[in-house]
Amino acid sequence: MRVDIISIFPDYFTPLDLSLIGKARTSGLLDLVVHDLRTWTSDVHRTVDDTPYGGGPGMVMRPEPWSQALDAVGPGTLIVPSPVGKPFTQADAHELAAAEHLIFACGRYEGIDQRVIDDAAGRMPVREVSLGDYVLFGGEVAVIVIMEAVTRLLPGVLGNADSLTEESHAAGLLEAPVYTKPASWRGRDVPEILRSGDHGRIARWRRDQSLLRTAERRPDMFAAYPPAQLDRADRRA
Numbered sequence: 001m002r003v004d005i006i007s008i009f010p011d012y013f014t015p016l017d018l019s020l021i022g023k024a025r026t027s028g029l030l031d032l033v034v035h036d037l038r039t040w041t042s043d044v045h046r047t048v049d050d051t052p053y054g055g056g057p058g059m060v061m062r063p064e065p066w067s068q069a070l071d072a073v074g075p076g077t078l079i080v081p082s083p084v085g086k087p088f089t090q091a092d093a094h095e096l097a098a099a100e101h102l103i104f105a106c107g108r109y110e111g112i113d114q115r116v117i118d119d120a121a122g123r124m125p126v127r128e129v130s131l132g133d134y135v136l137f138g139g140e141v142a143v144i145v146i147m148e149a150v151t152r153l154l155p156g157v158l159g160n161a162d163s164l165t166e167e168s169h170a171a172g173l174l175e176a177p178v179y180t181k182p183a184s185w186r187g188r189d190v191p192e193i194l195r196s197g198d199h200g201r202i203a204r205w206r207r208d209q210s211l212l213r214t215a216e217r218r219p220d221m222f223a224a225y226p227p228a229q230l231d232r233a234d235r236r237a
C-alpha cells in the first residue's frame, strides 16, 4: 500500500518508524511518505493560513498549497481528519486497508478551506473522518490512529492473522477479558475455566463474557448485534 501524509508538522510522524508499522515499511508492505505542506508555498514566510471569510477567531488553511500538494501526490483515496467527519470505525479501517493509495491531509488552526475538499472530490474519493466527539489541535494524531488501525489489517503485518478475527469490533462485540501468568497475583486468580484445558468450555466462557461486556459497556453495540448471530446457548444466557 502507498500512503502519502501531508502536514505542516512532519516530525509528528516519527512513531510511524517504530514497532509493526516500522517493520511493514522496511519489509515493503507499506510505502509511506510524509510531506511538509510548506514545500508547496511560494512566499518567503512559507504561509499556509489566512484569516477566515465572515470573521471569527483563528486562521484557516489556504487552498493554494493544498491543491498543489494534492496534485503532486494524488490521485488516491483522500482522508481528511475532521471533527465534522464520519466517526471512524473498524469497518472503515477494513475498507481503507483494501485501497492501493491513501492520502492524508492534516488540518491545523480552524481547518482547511472547504473548497480544497470539494475540489478534490471531483478527482478522487474523499472521506472526512472524525476520531470522536472532541476537538484536537490538528489532524496528525488522528492520522497516526487511523494508520495503526489500517496497517494491522494489511496481509502479512501481524504474525498471527487469527488475532484479527478474535478481537473487539471484529464481529460487532467486545473481546472477553484476557489473562497471563502467574495464575495467582495479588490475591486475584485467573478464572479456573481458562486453566482447565477444556477448549469447548473456554470458548463458551469467552463468548459469554464477550456478550456480557458488550451489553454492559456498549449497549448501543449490543442492540445493533444481529439476533440471527446469537446461538442457542447465547439465547439461554
Ligand code: SAM
Pocket (backbone or CB within 6 Å): 080, 081, 082, 083, 084, 106, 107, 108, 109, 110, 111, 112, 129, 130, 131, 132, 133, 134, 135, 136, 137, 138, 139, 140, 142
Ligand atoms: N474549527 C474546527 C471545528 O470546530 O470543527 C476544528 C479545527 S481543529 C482545532 C484543527 C484540525 O484538527 C482539524 O482540521 C482536523 O484536522 C483535526 N481534528 C480536530 N479534532 C478532530 C477529530 N475529532 N477527529 C479528527 N480530526 C480532528
